[in-house]
Amino acid sequence: MKSPRITAAVTLVGALALGGALTGCSSDSNDGSGDQPTATSITLxxxxxxxxxxxxxxxxSTKEAQAALADEVKEFQAKNPNITVTTHDYEWKATTFAADLAGGTLPTVFEIPFTDAKTLIANExxxxxxxxxxxxxxxGDFNKNLLQYGQGSNGDxxxxxxxxxxxxxxxYNRELFTAAGLxxxxxxxxxxxxxTDxxxxxxxxGTPGFAQMAQSNTGGWQLTVDTYARGGRMESADGKTATLTNDATKASLQFLHDLRWTDNSMGTSANYDWGTINQAFAAGKVGMYTSGQDVYTAMVQANHIDPKTxxxxxxxxxxxxxxxLGGGTMAAVSAKASNDEKAAAIQWINFHYLNKYTSEDAAVTNAKTQVASNQPVGTPELPIFSQExxxxxxxxxxxxxxVPLDQMTGFxxxxxxxxxxxxxxxxTQDVYAALDPVVQAVLTKQDADIDKLLEDANTKAQRAIDSAS
Structure with a gap:
C-alpha cells in the first residue's frame, strides 16, 4: 500500500489502540516443534x-547499554520466574541472515524487516x-495495513x-557544518x-561532506530512498515489474557521481553498510548521510556519538x-520453537517491545532504567499506535x-x-542486491555507464520478481 500522507493519525499505521499490559498467555509443555496449541493449552x-x-x-554496544538490557531482563524474569531469558548480540544483515536462519544460529525470537516476513512465512x-x-x-486493535506484513495467506x-x-x-554533523561556515x-x-554543503x-x-551506503543490500536500499525522494519507483504498483531504469534513479546516481568525481566531496569509500556508516558518522568522519530517523539510539549505544554534534x-x-521511504521491524519466532517457547516469546515480545507504549508504569520504568544507564530516551519515532x-x-x-530533540526539528x-x-x-532484498553493484560502480569508476548498469540490474531484479510471484 502506498500511503498518500502521514497525517496526524499516521495513516500508514492507522489507529493501533493497544489497551493495557499483556497478561500471561502461553502454552502447556510440548516439545514438538511447530505444534499448534490446543484450545485449553494457552497458559504456561x-x-x-x-x-x-x-x-x-x-x-x-556499550557496557551501559548492556547493563540497561540486563536490568530489563532481570525485571522480566522477576515477573515471569519460570522463564529464563538469554540475550544474544544481533544485527540484521541481508547478506548473512538467510544462512544464519538455515544454520539454526539465530535466537528463538529474532527481528526482521517488514519486507521479509512474507518470504519467511511462505518458506515455513x-x-x-x-x-x-x-x-x-x-x-483486534492492530491496524490491518500494518499487521498484514506479518500475515500468511491463511490470515494468521x-x-x-x-x-x-x-x-x-x-x-548531519553540526560541528562540521560550523567548521565549514554553514x-x-x-x-x-x-x-x-x-x-553545495x-x-x-x-x-x-577535509572531511567527506556526504557518504552513501553501498553494500550488504544497503546500497540498493538507499538508492531506493533517493529514487522515492525524486518521485520514482523501483517496481510497478502491482509489484510485478521492475522499473529500475526510471529517470529518478538515473538522476540519483548522477548526483552521487557528481559529488564523488566533480566535487570530490564523498571521499573514496564505497564499502559502507548500515553499521559502518553509523560508526564513521559518529566519529566525525562523515558530514551527511541518509538513513532511518531512529539510528541515533544505535549510535549512542554502539558508537559513542557526542550528542552536540x-x-x-x-x-x-x-x-x-x-x-x-518508510519501513519497520517485526518480531518473529523460529519455526522450530516449541509451544512453551512460543508462549514465553509472546510475553517477551510484549514486555520488551510493546508494553512501554501501552502502560504508563512500563513507560516510566523503562525510561528511568535507560536514563540510569545513560541510554537515550525520546529518539524520534513514527508510532505504530494511534496518534492519541x-x-x-x-x-x-x-x-x-x-536526546537533543531541538537539533532534530528539521525532521x-x-x-x-x-x-x-x-x-x-x-x-525486496533481491532488488536491493541488484542495485548494490550499481552504486559501487558509480562511486569507484568515473566513467561508469549508468544506463547500462541499470539495465543489467533491472534484468536481475525482474528475474527475482518473476521467481517470487
Missing amino acids: GKDTKVTLNVVGLLPG QISDMQQYLAAMPYA VYAIPAKSVYGVGLH DPDKPPTTWDEVR AKAISDKT YGLTMIPLEGDGSGV QYDKYQGWIKPYVN TSKIFDAPLVNEPQTA
Missing part, C-alpha cells in the same frame, strides 16, 4: 520452565503465532509489529543544497510523487527525555506532513 503452567533465546543489542521458517496473539487483549499472524515505523531522514540550524532542504564541508575541513532533518523531496496513544506515551516519558516538524512510501513489495 507455573511449574513449567522455559529458556528463551532472544535478540539483544548490536555487537559492540517462522512460527504461526495466531493463537497466542489472539489471546491478547489488544489483538506469524510476525508481530515490534518497533515503530521509520522514515528515512538526512543526518549554519547548523539551517540544514539543506534541496538536493542542490546538499551538494557537502562540497563546503569537504573543501574547508548530531543533527537530523528531512531528506529533500522534489517532483511529483516524491516521498519518504503515541501522544500519551510521549507525555509519560517527557520528564526523562535526554520532527515536517515528517507527519510528508508522503511515506513503502519499500518495493516483491523480492
